Amino acid sequence: MRALVMTAPGGAEHTEIREVEAPSPGPGQVAVDVAYAGLNFVDVMGRRGDAGYVTAWPYRPGKEVAGTVRAVGEGVTGLAVGDRVAAAPVGGGLAEVVLAEAALTVPVPDGLALREAAAAPLGLATAVLLLTDAGRLTAGDTVLVHSAGGGIGHAVAQLVPLIGGGGRLIGTVGRPEKAAAAVASGYDHAFARDEALPEAVRAATGGRGVDLVLDPLGTEALELDLELTAPGGRIVLFGNAGGGAVADLPPLGRLMAGNLTVTGFSHRALAATAPERLARAIRTVLDLLAAGDLTLPVTEVPGLTAVPAAHDAMAEGRATGKYVVRVAG
Ligand SMILES: NC(=O)c1ccc[n+]([C@@H]2O[C@H](COP(=O)([O-])OP(=O)(O)OC[C@H]3O[C@@H](n4cnc5c(N)ncnc54)[C@H](OP(=O)(O)O)[C@@H]3O)[C@@H](O)[C@H]2O)c1
Structure with a gap:
């Protein structure tokens, strides 16, 4: 073969x-x-x-x-x-x-x-688990997704309304020319990751910030995530796209002060330790695809x-x- x-x-x-x-x-x-x-x-x-x-x-x-x-x-x-x-x-x-x-x-x-x-088995299953198990998406949550123009980014955009999100969906992209594809996939806003990003996100959320951040950028954007997360918000770290060294996580006091949660997610680790949870997610997305609810x-x-x-x-x-x-x- x-x-x-x-x-x-x-x-x-x-x-x-x-x-x-x-x-x-x-x-x-x-x-x-x-x-x-x-x-x-x-x-x-x-x-x-x-x-x-x-x-x-x-x-x-x-x-x-x-x-x-x-x-x-x-x-x-x-x-x-x-x-x-x-x-x-x-x-x-x-x-x-x-x-x-x-x-x-x-x-x-x-x-x-x-x-x-x-x-379904990796991309869509990861997207659904990021939103549910790891991110605990709740109706009305504003969600910020880094690398929104890629495979996971597009999958998240398709899944948020199906899972009952309904709040604003904001994406970031590394190159401004990828913003249009992110918006076409379902994001309300897509911004380039440049110095104007924090202000753009604040404006898009009426100054409130976001409830859930999905971040595959290692700890590169973690300071920004913390700055933009509303009280009670969740930040899910699920990759290290740049491949470089990662920084320490924020001090406890900072998390407690904002009632913030920082969570890690790994498809590989879930496959090894809880395959039934991963298989359930794969079944869920296959059923959504088959029913035509998810494209x-x-x-x-x-x-x-x-x-x-x-x-x-x-x-x-x-x-x-x-x-x-x-x-x-
Ligand atoms: N933890 C898990 O189990 C899990 C599972 C699946 C995927 N992931 C992670 O989720 C992300 C998306 O995965 P995907 O398969 O859908 O890929 P993808 O989004 O199609 O491609 C990866 C994207 O990462 C961004 N990026 C940021 N820094 C980069 C760098 N230094 N070099 C190259 N690309 C860089 C680029 O988008 P922008 O420049 O527009 O940001 C690139 O398009 C990846 O980081 C992946 O590792 C994690």
Whole structure:
């Protein structure tokens, strides 16, 4: 089978498509014939060699797929060869066949295309968990989302009204030209992250600030988040897009004074420690997609060979929205 392989830290120059042996499932695992795989920034962080993402090279990226069950391992129940599924493998999803834990392999409802389902296991599931479990979104909350122009950013915009938010939705983008795409995806406002941002957010919230911040920028914007969060607000830190060192968290007194919550979220850690919670989130977003309540427009990358260029666009902050690659079919 063909698989995308990263041979050393760096960029596209170290990415190849190789012929490798198709894996067979161990106990509790499922082998999936991949039809579509989602592209995610975590693969770019791995490719760059960010600390803590890749433990050995060559590395096979890809953490969300949709396809059909090719084989099931010992002890797997409720899934059979030929079933259409979406799955969150630990890695190796940018390939024609991938192994995933059965606990993180979810049937795709009838009528839902595998192309759209491929955005569910990591991207959409993360977005829903950021808003619910981690962010505790409440009706009327004003939400501020950094990197609003990307895959997670667009997913959050689609999900907020479905989860019952209803307050103002404000996004930030690294490049002003990405603001229009963020607004088109559902943000009431999208601002570039420059010196005018704090004042723009204050004006957009009538000076009150925001109730929930979703921030994948490490601690780069944490001071700004604290400044813009209304009393009782929540800040969810869920990434380190820049890949640099992170600062200490704010002193207790500052959190207590504002009744503020700072929360971390990790899809990878949830997959390892509470797979049933992650599987439930995947089921939720698949059902919303199948019912037509949720639509997440995706850009289709035509094949594995086109993935390194798409990763380049993500690494350079040029990408907008969600990308999925057609692996087979
Ligand atoms: N914790 C978790 O479990 C989890 C799960 C999924 C995603 N995430 C995080 O959520 C973020 C969005 O993920 P995604 O897959 O949807 O990717 P994405 O938004 O399509 O792409 C990442 C975005 O990060 C921003 N960025 C900020 N600093 C950057 C830098 N130094 N280099 C490159 N990009 C930079 C860019 O947007 P702007 O410049 O417009 O801000 C870029 O478009 C990522 O940071 C990812 O790591 C975390």
